[in-house]
Amino acid sequence: GAVVSQHPSWVICKSGTSVKIECRSLDFQATTMFWYRQFPKQSLMLMATSNEGSKATYEQGVEKDKFLINHASLTLSTLTVTSAHPEDSSFYICSASDAGRGENSNQPQHFGDGTRLSIL
């Protein structure tokens, strides 16, 4: 079945550091990928929609200059948390579906294993 791989799984770094998180679709092409954020004991909140070859669409309240998204190929989207601060500490999860091109319109979305980001 479809697999989404996310790296790294856990990052601990100092305040002010920029952190890049990768999301890869391993056995399918994804024109659209999604980035979510999850705070402890809470649900997933959509941050942005990553579109291959074009600009990402950000949800209201999400700073596009803080969370840079690049979707340069049909199998890779990256999220860069720029100049991270302790309030950016969270669990970041990406998802993708093999349904983007309409040929497999019933395929569900699969999630990466998430990246736990801890900013000291």
Add this chain to the structure above:
Amino acid sequence: GEDVEQSLFLSVREGDSSVINCTYTDSSSTYLYWYKQEPGAGLQLLTYIFSNMDMKQDQRLTVLLNKKDKHLSLRIADTQTGDSAIYFCAETSDTGRRALTFGSGTRLQVQP
């Protein structure tokens, strides 16, 4: 906007059946999902159902959909301690192009 609601907590004894309920508001919801999340882990897709279906069964899991009432349920038969986790209900109108809207998650606690 879309809204998905779940009860926050459910406790059952090992061997009993668990039923987790979910309600949604978006009438254009076409795909409805159940995901499982264990502590510190990502989301595992358990099962999903299309809006033109009433029921779907997959081994110990049974999903029931009442489209009129916008109510979705997940039944886990013969619940085991390994089923203890958070279960998220989610929906979307386009599985490829639109993000999922998640419920708050139901924490299932299975007591031996």
